[in-house]
Amino acid sequence: MNDARGVTVWFTGLSGAGKSTISEGVLHELRNRGTRVELLDGDLVRTNLSKGLGFSKEDRDINIRRIGFVADLLTRNGVTVLVAAISPYREARDEVRAQIGDFLEIHVSATLDTLVERDVKGLYRKAIAGELANFTGVSDPYEEPTDPELVIRTDNEDVQLSIERVLRLLDDFVAQRDGDASPREAQAG
Amino acid sequence: MNDARGVTVWFTGLSGAGKSTISEGVLHELRNRGTRVELLDGDLVRTNLSKGLGFSKEDRDINIRRIGFVADLLTRNGVTVLVAAISPYREARDEVRAQIGDFLEIHVSATLDTLVERDVKGLYRKAIAGELANFTGVSDPYEEPTDPELVIRTDNEDVQLSIERVLRLLDDFVAQRDGDASPREAQAG
Numbered sequence: 001m002n003d004a005r006g007v008t009v010w011f012t013g014l015s016g017a018g019k020s021t022i023s024e025g026v027l028h029e030l031r032n033r034g035t036r037v038e039l040l041d042g043d044l045v046r047t048n049l050s051k052g053l054g055f056s057k058e059d060r061d062i063n064i065r066r067i068g069f070v071a072d073l074l075t076r077n078g079v080t081v082l083v084a085a086i087s088p089y090r091e092a093r094d095e096v097r098a099q100i101g102d103f104l105e106i107h108v109s110a111t112l113d114t115l116v117e118r119d120v121k122g123l124y125r126k127a128i129a130g131e132l133a134n135f136t137g138v139s140d141p142y143e144e145p146t147d148p149e150l151v152i153r154t155d156n157e158d159v160q161l162s163i164e165r166v167l168r169l170l171d172d173f174v175a176q177r178d179g180d181a182s183p184r185e186a187q188a189g
Numbered sequence: 190m191n192d193a194r195g196v197t198v199w200f201t202g203l204s205g206a207g208k209s210t211i212s213e214g215v216l217h218e219l220r221n222r223g224t225r226v227e228l229l230d231g232d233l234v235r236t237n238l239s240k241g242l243g244f245s246k247e248d249r250d251i252n253i254r255r256i257g258f259v260a261d262l263l264t265r266n267g268v269t270v271l272v273a274a275i276s277p278y279r280e281a282r283d284e285v286r287a288q289i290g291d292f293l294e295i296h297v298s299a300t301l302d303t304l305v306e307r308d309v310k311g312l313y314r315k316a317i318a319g320e321l322a323n324f325t326g327v328s329d330p331y332e333e334p335t336d337p338e339l340v341i342r343t344d345n346e347d348v349q350l351s352i353e354r355v356l357r358l359l360d361d362f363v364a365q366r367d368g369d370a371s372p373r374e375a376q377a378g
Contacts (some may be wrong), residue, residue, distance in 0.1 A: 036266050048258045051251065069237045070259055077225050077268045166190065183242060 004178075006036070006075040007164035008100050009170060012087045013108035014122065014137040016115045018154035018162070019084040021107060026170075027082055032128060035080055040067055042085040055134035061092045068096035075100055080170070090134045090143040104173060105148040107172060112137065114155040149173075193367075195225070195268040197260045197289050198359060201276045201334060202297035203326040204312065205304045208273040213296060214352035217283035217360075224269055230255055240341055244323035249280045251296035264289050269359070277325045279332040293362060294337040294343040295355065301326065303344040318376070338362075 009026070010021040023039055030037040046053070049066045064087050068155040080081045087093050097103040116124045117135070127135035134140045150169050152162045193228070193326045198215070200208040212228055219226040235242070238255045242248040253276050260270045276282050286292040316324035323329045339358050341351045 038262055038266070049255055052241070066238055070262065073227055073259065074262060075265065077227070077263065077266060079266045 003100055004078045005080040006081060006084060007076065007102040007104060007170065007173060008071045008075050008081045008096075009104045009106060009166065010071075010093065010096070011082070011084045011106050011108050012093060012109070012148075014115060015135075016099045016118050016120065017110045018152070019086075019108045019160055019161070022154075022162050022166065023082045023084040025159060026166050029163065030080060034123055035088045036078060037080040037082065038074055039084065040071060044114065045085065046101060055140065057089065060087075061089060062098070064089070064092040064096060068099055071096070072100045075102055080143055086136050086142070088140065088142045090145065093145065102173075102177070104150070104169060105145050106150045106152060107145045107148040107168075108152050108154060110153065110155045111146075193267045194291055195264040195266065196291040196293060196359065196362060197264050197268060197270045197272060197285075198274045198293045198295060198355065199260075199276070199282065199285070200271070200295050201203065201282060202296050203304060203331055203335075204275060204324075205307050205309065206297045206299045207341070207348070208275075208297045210348055211341065211351050211355065212271045212273040214348060217328070218352065218356060219269060220331050224270065225267060226269040227263055227366060229267075234274065244329065246278065249276075250278060253281040253285060257288055260285070261289045264291055269286070275325050275331070277329065277331045279334065282334065289368070291362075293339070293358060294334050295339045295341060295358075296334045296337040297341050297343060298333075299342065299344045340348045 006028055009023075011023050014020055020041055023041070027037055027039045028178055045063065045067050050059075050063045050069070053063050064085065067085060086159045093105065096103065110118075112124075112130055117130070123132060123135060124138065126132040127138035130139075131137060136142050150165065152165065154162065191227065198212075200212050202208055207310065209230055216226055216228045231255075234252065234256050238259070239252045242252050256272055256274060260272055261309070263270045282294065286294065302312075305317070308314060312321060312324060313327065315321040316327035319328075321328060324329050341354065343351065
């Protein structure tokens, strides 16, 4: 009865691409369904787990590993975990995927033109002007996922549709995993 | 159906007092029962959440708040969380208690003589000789809980009995909380 596993849905992508908006929409829908779900948002995590860390590759990787540690604890206890974090380095994301196992990677993407146009906090302009170091996508690298479970291009897609696509991915994953047979039986068969 | 809450059982006390031994025993028993349970041990947490933090009051408090953040996430999702951490400052422990709500504080205690006698890692001798700064109980303060749910004096008590007392405390707490009526009904009545 206590074997039910959760899953981690990991949203990666540049600042302003739409990770928080989409993950908050998914959170809302899952809460309405009565699912046990938590959202670990980049800003929340920086405050509660990673204060003092900067934006060097090393510090970013430590930040991602900490999120991974917490997401793993929750996932193995049956919680659906939504992570919204830039997580620019492929190796760190793959490490977390291997650790958690039940893991869906979603690349939330928009063209740089769109991001500069949105630029709510004015950070892209600053970074492009050379006034902001370590800004992912401009003055710091972003390594795109090579094989994500889903790509969402937010310059072309309505938010509500994006949320529905994530929910469908999640439902399909859980149905396939927990479907007809338990993993043990499936393996034996 | 998804309202079931967990509880955090927080073991505080000096190094070598028996926090890890007792909490591991409780973990083992609860796993055998099929309870969803996690142990956040001081060393594990230092590695996975708090690498880079030292042993100043400020850093110790940050460490405790991080453990509290993770324990809260798990507790509100139905997990029983065992925390074994020196957690020497009363204010930080009380802050975590207020945050989590479903919280049982256990003071695991032994006389300094006993601790020096055990001194598996030779740290007490070093600290007493003045060779180890910030060592809780010798060169750093330990603020005893004023009103813990349980005190275990490990110089006088068999480990197995300690484990049983913790389990009884836990069972009584959950029975009283989830007992006859839901909290809402109890309040209304």
